[in-house]
Amino acid sequence: MYGEQVLRVREKLKQAAAADPNCQVFGARIHQYRLYEPLSQAELMQFEQQHGVKLPDAYRVFLTEIGNGGAGPYYGIHPLGKKQVIGLERIHEPSVLRSAAREDQAAGRMTKLCLDDDIDDEAYDEAMAEWCQGLLNIGEQWCGYETMLIVTGEYRGKVVYLDLDQTRFFFTYEEHFLDWYERWLDETIAGYESAWFGRRRGGDAQALMKLYHTEREEYTRFEALEGMLKLPSIAPETADFLVNQYKRGPANIPRLALQVLAKMDFDRADPLIRRTLHSQDPAARLLGMQLIKRYMPQGERRFMDELLALLPQELNEEAFRLCSKLLYEAGVEPLPLLIPFFKHPNLEVRIQAVYLAGKSADKANYLPDFIRALEDEEVRVQYTALQALGEVTDPGLMEIYEQLLRKHKTNKDYIRSYIKVRLEEFAFASLEEVEREIPTECTHVRGMLKKIVGL
Structure with a gap:
């Protein structure tokens, strides 16, 4: 049944290795396009009998005719039953996972349990075991993200990605393991973006445009466009298609069409981006x-x-x-444009303006404006202004530093720490110089400087 596909996969694995000789594809430096020796039928049946389950046919063929793990998406395919982050005790139980279009009640319960500070360990373990039953861990993506094969239940044979930390999952688009695996080889050979393999629709630009035009469901059409983000480049006719969808597409389609166009053909997207900048x-x-x-x-x-x-x-x-x-x-140099925003009613705008103004080489000439920021009623603005005043050693700052030290008697908001950093930049050479240069009324500043100089 899978004979021709097995031959294709074997040949494409060689082509993938040749297309990526330096193992630049995500995870390739781990598996280096090498497979482990295939399992014998006896070894496979022993695993199945031990766990009371019959593995999906496409995966069985991979294990016995191609390899028992090794080269594959992300960090590769685990050898059968190895490197499991979930137990295999309930692998024979029906999987409770459902496609994205249907409610996953087990995941819903897991989410509620994870948010419960008073969660009972036994209840949590049981819910997690139910959520993961019927799954075989076939690969690792990165921390907390795992590749699973559904071996029981309604979606038996499908590859699914699990986020174990957030109890979320994603059904891949292919019907069975070998189709999913062969798609990875095809995309590696074609130089497609691989970091998020399998999370976007497969196919080249022509296939995705055809899907877009033949599907009526908006979500599927959105997926077709999104699938283009994995492509290494697009032809002029695809760019024309994206421009047309930007101008005439429904709902969120124009935004996504422009994003794809900007990534693939920035020059073509240029006038459309300018249009967005002039939008109301x-x-x-x-x-x-x-x-x-x-x-x-x-x-x-x-x-x-x-x-x-x-x-x-x-x-x-x-x-x-x-x-x-x-x-x-x-x-x-946006500093003159930023100064008016030091008094903006929006706190986050004030903070951003002060922060970026602090990167200007000309900031010392705008000292009164920075002093007003230091006098802001919001501590976060004061803190940002202190950061921004790095390497500004104007004596006029001493009085405002004194005011801040009197106001912030503890280092709860790190104001005192940053004032200390700023005072260290004045580089007083001796206690006598501190006594001579700092006004006597600046008692807190004098005290901090004496500790700095005395170290």
Whole structure:
């Protein structure tokens, strides 16, 4: 039944290794595209008899005709029954996991139990055992994320990803293990993005566009577009398709179409991103900035005029933060634009403005503005201003430092610690110099400096 697929998998494994000679694909340095020796039928049957279960056919064929683990998605495939993070005592029980479209009652109970501080250990262990029954741990992805094979129940044969820490799961799209495994080989050979293998729809651009056009369910169409994010590149006709969906697609489709286009063909996305930056919709502006941050080719300074114009009038907290960061990373001196935001009613905007202003080489010329930030009623603004004033050793700061030390009698908010750091930068050479240079009314500053100099 699987004879031709077995031959394809064997040949594609060689091609995958040749396509990735330096093992750059995620996890490849662990398995290096090598398989363990296949199991004998007797060894396989012994495992099945011991645990009272018959493994899915596609997986049995892999174990006996291809290899007992080794090369595979993420960190590879475990040898049968080895490296298990869940017990095998209930592997023969029907799996309770259901597809994403149906409620998973066991997972729901697990989530409630995990949130319960008074959880009974026995109740937790039982719920986890029920949630994991009928599953075989076939691979590891990273901390807390495991690859499982459903060996019993309604979805027997499907590969599912488990987040054991958050008790969440994801059903992969393929019908059985060998299809899932062969897809990994195909995508490795084609140079697809592999870090999140299996979580997006399979297929190349043509297959995904066909799925998009033939499916009526919006969620599936969304998945088809999202699947393009794994591709290494797209053809001009695919870019045309994405532009069309950006302009005419329903609901969340335009946002995703623009994201895919920005990742795959940033030049083609450029005028559409500019359109978002001029939008009256804060969410659209934020999307444009996010795409610039994530996908604009390194070293380029596009959109600087738009961002400079946006910053003084941007009211959305997250958009302001990202806009100011983009300008800073592009080498633009935004300090004069940031100063008015030191008094902004939104706390997070004030903090971000002070933080980025502190990175300016010209900040010493705006000392009165930073002093006003130090006098802010919010401790987080004071703290950020103290960080921002690194290497500024103006004597005019002594009085405001004295006020802060008097106000913050303990180091609960780390204000005193940062004042100490700032005072150390003044580099007084002796106790006599402290006595001579620091006003007598600054008793707390003098005391801290004497301890610093006396060390």
